[in-house]
Amino acid sequence: MSGLIAIAYFLVKLSFNLLLFALLLRVALRYFQVSTLHPAGQLIYQLTSPIVHPIERLIYSGKTSLNRYDWVTLGLIVLIDLLKFLVLGLLFHSILLPLLYLILFTVADLVTLVCELLFFMILIRVIISWINPARQHPALDIINLITEPLLELGRFLIPNISGFDFSPIIIMIILKIIALFMAAILPFNM
Numbered sequence: 001m002s003g004l005i006a007i008a009y010f011l012v013k014l015s016f017n018l019l020l021f022a023l024l025l026r027v028a029l030r031y032f033q034v035s036t037l038h039p040a041g042q043l044i045y046q047l048t049s050p051i052v053h054p055i056e057r058l059i060y061s062g063k064t065s066l067n068r069y070d071w072v073t074l075g076l077i078v079l080i081d082l083l084k085f086l087v088l089g090l091l092f093h094s095i096l097l098p099l100l101y102l103i104l105f106t107v108a109d110l111v112t113l114v115c116e117l118l119f120f121m122i123l124i125r126v127i128i129s130w131i132n133p134a135r136q137h138p139a140l141d142i143i144n145l146i147t148e149p150l151l152e153l154g155r156f157l158i159p160n161i162s163g164f165d166f167s168p169i170i171i172m173i174i175l176k177i178i179a180l181f182m183a184a185i186l187p188f189n190m
Contacts, residue, residue, distance in 0.1 A: 052076060
């Protein structure tokens with residue numbers, strides 16, 4: 001790839017991934033039942049509503065779903081990831097991947113994206129706890145809410161040793177191993 005093509009490839013992939021991260025956060029907010037009045041939640045809902053609301057209106061016909069799982073957003077995540085591989089394959093590699101490969105790469109990419117999102121959320125949580133442990137911010141509330149179940153699992157695997165909590169390190173290593181394994185399935189560094 002030439003320099004300009006590599007830059008275009010990076011920007012197209014980045015735009016798809018940022019949209020997918022926002023949609024994944026929307027699913028997490030709904031799952032953990034974060035109020036729509038929460039300041040950080042409002043940002044995510046405002047960013048993703050132009051995409052999600054038209055489809056929700058079609059499916060639910062004006063009714064609101066009180067389900068804990070945001071099925072419309074999950075379906076959109078899968079469709080946008082499929083579209084990402086179609087666009088990257090056609091524009092930059094001049095190939096149209098077969099449907100079976102598209103599904104396999106989409107599943108691998110979604111697992112990788114979730115692992116990367118959780119990895120960086122835990123990293124942010126650890127850095128903030130070192131810099132200013134008493135800091136309160138609306139985004140940190142959501143980060144703590146989403147990452148705490150994973151860190152509880154890490155604390156179960158390795159309890160605190162002399163007051164040091166090694167659970168973030170253990171969970172981050174596990175998440176990175178899963179992400180690297182799944183990313184190895186993806187073709188030509190898509």
